[in-house]
Amino acid sequence: MTHELGSLVLAQGEGWITFDVDSFLNQFWSNTIDGLSYGSIYALVALGYTLVYGVLKLINFAHSEVFIYGAYATWFTFYGLGFRPGTTPELPVFELVGFLLLALIAAMAVSGGTAVVLERVAYRPLRKRGAPRLVFLITAIGASFVLQQILFIWRGGNPENSIRLLRNDEVFQIFGASVTNVTIITILAAILLMIGTDMFVNRTRFGRGIRAVAQDPDTATLMGVNKERVIMTTFLIGGLLAGAAALLYMMKIPQGASYQGGFILGIKAFTAAVLGGIGNLRGALLGGLLLGVVENYGQSLFGGQWRDVVAFVLLVLILMIRPTGILGESLGKARV
């Protein structure tokens, strides 16, 4: 029972928009679960945007490349361990966990390192000269292209071969929708990392420093907070989380290591951050999950070409009603 708008058709006589309610209802649960699992990767990457924005009021558009460098690190770890594309190997659990941890460490180190280097090379000199905010934004976009082109020159245009250690197998079903091992790992890991970051920012001394600089950098400096170190830490945490996200992403989508692979995901993660309220850690989680799910709903209701339209219309709608995003801006606000 596909309802098509009879008058709104393309020249080839093909419906350009469909309201496929049946497909939406039938695949509701499977789309929800897939959306949540993909959305948790958005959320982890979104944390990097949100943290840096909270502290510096800077949208670090090069964060998508920080993420993709982690994906390459994951791939090289797998490759270096002797794995090649083809059939997924059947590894004993002990080995599997060991290899994944190794890849996690590599990805987090590379992404974290990239983020810190980026801050040192691209942003700190500008900050020292007191450059206006717009200059930072342009620099971020430029840095994003530089990092992307370095990958392109080094590895070429083809995505890296698909290597994975763990097959996506169904573990159990919810309302007829299958939940796979990778889905469980992704969602659990993302939530744990979220909680960890939240505790770090809200409970530790360093976290207090971050919040202080976010609130009022000048006063915080007067109170003995080392601003430069806080900023570096913020970039580092964002990078580490992006690295973790990169491993999860490569487990889900082994073809993900491609020089442009970070671009769309980065934009989506940034959207998720704004959706939840940029500068707000919990908002990033909410925004990521929401975006992941809504994209899938939109696609099954309206058709594949509407996927991104639905995501961004949602963003505009929420910002019209609530300009600060769903949970509002909080890193820079004093908590009562």
Place this chain on the structure above:
Amino acid sequence: MLAAAGAISLSACTARNDSGSGGESAGSQAAAPSAAADAADPAGDGKAQCSPVSLAYAGTINGANAALGQNILDGAKLAVDQHNKANPGCQVKLEQYDTEGTPDKAPGIVNQMVNTPAILGVVGLPFSGESKAVGNIFNGAGLVTITPSATGPGLSQNGWKTFFRGLGNDNTQGPAAAKFMTGELKAGKVCVIKDDSEYGTGLAAATVQALGDKVACQDDVKTKQVDFSAVVNKVKNANPDAVFYSGYYQEGAPFAQQLNDAGVKAKFVGPDGVKDDEFVKGAGDAAANAYFTCPCVPADQFTKFTDAYQAAYQKAPGTYSPEAYDIATIFLKGVDAGKKDRASMLDFVKNYDGQGLTKHFKWDSHGELAQTTVWAYKVDKGKIVRDTEIK
């Protein structure tokens, strides 16, 4: 500690990983055609005399779906090298222009190219979208192009006088793909998924029309998309016998893998844009279950060509390498026949009538070939091999 664990398992891993895309070797595999005895040879008679001229390849070299372009570039380059080696009195240069395969980048590059007067003929462009974007520029400059792989049917209907196609278009591939799925693969229900490229949409329309009421579901994906969960769920729900992905390997590979992961048992069928080793490397386990349709001829029996190709590039010819070789050969014959400017080269191609490795080349007034073939391929032990000619 971890390093030790890694080292121990390294030996085990190598054994585990010889791409086990098993697949039953079907008895239905058709014999590959052998090269015609009168196929044009780029070397010619070795007595050609000419002032230095250039041909060009334009298309993706490093950009998206680069492997498809590199096959073509290598094929054309082989013909030019053979020609130059055999004809010391006539050295032809093959210029390379990287369009990155996108309709928005191609026009700038092509403008640069048409302003280089030494270039008399162009092998390319590989993709339909970019070909559409630059057709008028070539036409305005009177620079003849023969595409070895762009299959969008509309390309020959723009009134361009300089456009020629070295293979069958999607109005032959679409119905052939439909016939292959319903006939050879015995599919009663087929899902057709297309990307948003000129090529993907055109081919999907032709395929859907030929499939008629056998179409069980349809959906769209976007270029550079990597998460296909919503499409996969839709396909799973429709429970088809075959899935036709109308697009390129870059999206096709993760899509095939995610279908396989979701437990969809349908046979995955991709067109020429998916038929590349990059797909096999990208699709992992899913590759074993994949078939391809392609208006390209299997090169297995063109031994003289394949040996030379292997020697030059240390790999077997890819999709459309022989087509590109044929096309470059046609231009080289033009050069050897003394064509020194674009107008006379265009005239030479228009009136060309001769046998190549892959087929007989003679174009109608639209630049389409009279006789074309479509072959089916499949993955066997991690390699793409010919299956059968679709007649």
